Amino acid sequence: MELLGLFNYWVFAVLLMVGFYAVIAKPNMIKKLLGLAIFQAAVFLLYITMDKVEGGTAPIIQAGVDAIYSNPLPQVLILTAIVVGISTTALGLALVVRIHEAYGTIEEDETQQKDLEE
Amino acid sequence: MSAAATIIASLLLPLGGAFLIAAAGRWPNLRESVTLLTAVLLALLVWSLTPDIMAGERPGVTVATLFAGLTIAFSVEPLGMLFAALASTLWIVNSVYSIGYMRGNNEKHQTRFYVCFAIAIAAAVGVAFADNLLTLFLCYEVLTISTYPLVSHKGDAATVRSARIYLGILLGTSIGLLLPAIIWTYVATGTLTFTPGGILEGHVVGPAMGLLLGLYVFGVGKAAVMPVHRWLPAAMVAPTPVSALLHAVAVVKAGVFTVTKIIIYVFGVDTLFAEPSGGWLLYASAFTIIAASIVALRQQNLKRMLAYSTIGQLSYVIMAAAVLTPLSEVGAAVHIVAHAFGKITLFFAAGAIYTASKKTELGQLRGIGARMPWTMAAFTIGALSMIGVPPTGGFVSKWFILAGAFQSDNYIAIFTIILSTALNAAYFLPIVFAAWFSSEDSGAKAHGEAPLPIVLALCTTALATLGFFFFNQPVLELESQLVEQLP
């Protein structure tokens, strides 16, 4: 039970590492960006998990209903973080397009090789 | 003008002069007039302070407060007075000489030369008048940096290499050793102000004091105690007026002056005397004196030989200060003056020989006395002063240093002085002898004396060397105040 109760946190840790691995190990820049996106998504999960209150419902106040609500703040925060994440990915992809135009490749080792040849 | 205003004025005057010299760069006559005028005015200003100091006053002024007890402040005491008066007075003579030398040799970048020279003098006066270690350090670094363009004046590859050694050693030692020493002092005592009797007593004790003394002595690279002496021979690539005033008087004397001042006003003579771990300084300076003399003996180039002679003579001052008796402290101060007159004469003579005949090596000087009698007469007087023969200034200071050494039965110092006197004679007398009594090589180019300003300048300093033997009373009176402050 203890283990299962922390299921989301386990997923968070695993996703974080999967993303991190891709960022570090893949020479392809698009794959790096995908890894980065996974890395960030893991953190989103962390925030979303922490706001869950057991037995709580969506935090929409209705007249006459007395309910337990989940904490809405982390959801709002993470909405912002998702926007930041999308912007980062978009900018990263734009950079990759420019790199492809300038170098003719999006493999990091090959761009380094071309820089050295200059 | 109040004394405080005079102090500020004597610092700003050469800086303002530098600005005017730069502005007048296009008209050489005007430029050189400005230089001379600035030098004369500066000397008058500095000399106008002497009556107050002789009367025992210590005027001072604080320029800026950086933070928490750290100030940029200036004050005048006997040792600084002597040094400032010396540097500013010789600047007049040296300017006359420079005009003859720079024009006679068609040197380039003459405006830069005069501008940097004026800044260097301002820095030297700043060192002399510094009221605390921070101010002294500031002026010390300005002096290093402003003399760099003078040393690298020629601008060719060999010169730049020598100038790199010059700057590397002087900046390196000051930032690497002197600055930590100053900060150590500040952290230990909470003050950096020069105080009669010293500020370190009870704050830094035991072997730490010997270590701190080491940081100071080697941090002040300008004092050229071996092994941080290499910059001085390297600096000889500069035009001769630079070697004469800066590397016989202003820069090197700023070094020994700083060390003496630190020993008297930071450590305190008595404090240091009671601390055995500071005793190494005597040996280090004695070694430098002997070693430099032996190296000088083997030099073939006139200016390099003079440079090594300077290294030895500087350590006389350090050793005199390190003997730590009242008479020897006076001797240290007097030797700063006596050596300055003698060595500037020798350099002036070397420059005169170069200007007239392009000769730089010792072997070429045979019979030159017949062609350049005035120059070689002055050279002879300078050489005698280096050896310490009466009636020259060198005799006076050696007398005091020896007397001081006898006061404390310091046989190492006595032995060192005797041995080095013999060595000095061994490398100066053959030159003098060859110049007057050997016959010239056949087929030598005919030449006469150097241009008039040069001869005028070197005769003046030669006369001063002789004069100092007879008229040294004011200097002794002034510097005996140093001793009175000692209990």
Added chain:
Amino acid sequence: MSVTSQLPALQVVVPLLTAPVLVLLRGASLAWAGATAASFMAFAIAIALTLEVLAGGTQVYEMGAWPAPFGIELRIDALNALVLLITTGASALTLLCGRESLARDIDEDRQPLFYAAWLVALAGLAGIAVTGDAFNVFVFMEISSLATYIIIAAGPDRRALTATFKYLIMGTIGATFYLIGVGLVYMMTGTLNFADMEVRIADVADQRPILVAAGFITVGLALKAAVFPLHVWLPNAYTHAPHVVTAFIAACSTKVAIYVLLRFDFFVFQGNLEGHVVQFAGFLAPLALLGIVVGSAVAVVEGNLKRLLAYSSVAQIGYILLGASFSNAAGLTAGVAHMFNHALAKGALFLAVVALAMRFKDLTLDGLAGAARSMPWTSAALVVAGASLVGIPGTAGFISKWLLLSAAFEQGTLGIVSAIVVVLSSLAAVVYIWRIIERLYFGEPVADAPPLPRQEAPWLLLAGVWLAALANIYFGLVPGLPVGLSEAAADGLLRHLP
């Protein structure tokens, strides 16, 4: 409500709202004028805020009139004021005098977009410095980072693209680490407000998650601040960015990250986490020392001027952290003062590089040989700024070096080691600055190139370079303002330590 009470918000709002206007303006000159005006207005606001802080202590502003900790609170004390001064001042000066250089590097039709991105970066950096809310810091950090990536990659050098990509990856990882840390703290305390956090952490029963959060936050911010060995993005980004951009970001962007690091560690953690003082010092001091040694050593042998200065920055960041890692008033004062003084020195040096780049395509030391002959004024300013970087007395750099060394001497054995490292690295600085000066003044230009006539950089640029150089001398002789602010900042950070 008077305008003065709105200053903390205006600090961010002015550049942020000017940015979209610039995009609409179209026309490079107008955009430049708008961006410069907005930067100067931000600088004026920063000065006004600093004066208020000096007069009346901490300034607090409630965003949208929501009281803290529910609303976002802007909070400005001495440390924030100092960071604001650095950031806005650097932006104003570099924009003012960088126009010709930027016009060369960036296509005319893209310039409005570029200036807009610049202002967004400025707004983000200023936002980090004014806000008192941990999540708000994250948002502003990403705003400024994204905009910074754009302006770094905007130049003609294609290597800037790969450098930016590397920066983007590492910067995002750093920001995400920070986000994880903030999330963990929020989980345990239920607040995002720094001031509130500081109070509530003390009541948390199980402090292990807080400790983990401290680890994530420290590492994440160290990445952003280019602390050795997480500095690898910095040299390439500085080297290949447009020259004016380098001058701007070198003066302020890493400092802002260091500010957040200090704010979090001292303000929030150290008073509450047992043993964190030692952990913080034990973690940062060795990295700082290594950074100083490695940065200086690489700079000594580096041949490209911009990269040389970039590695010198790695070493200088080490100085700042070294001061902070002493965890006492003297050390923190030294570290914070060095933020200011290093910004002055490095800003002036990189501005001089901008000026040199107007005449010289090749910015290697060999390519610049003899440059002083054609650009004497620029070279002289570079000498002054270099002296400040070395720490020659009479310059701003000397003040912080003095503070740092005297703080080190009070530290016992670690302090002596630190002092020796700092002194050695100062000597290394003498060497690498000297290599530049020697090439400029005594180097022989490449044989086949025709001798360049004497021609200086545009007067506005030259004036900016000299303004920055003279500021180094001014603050070296009258260091009251930065030192006073630093002392107040150190005081504020150390409230919780005995």
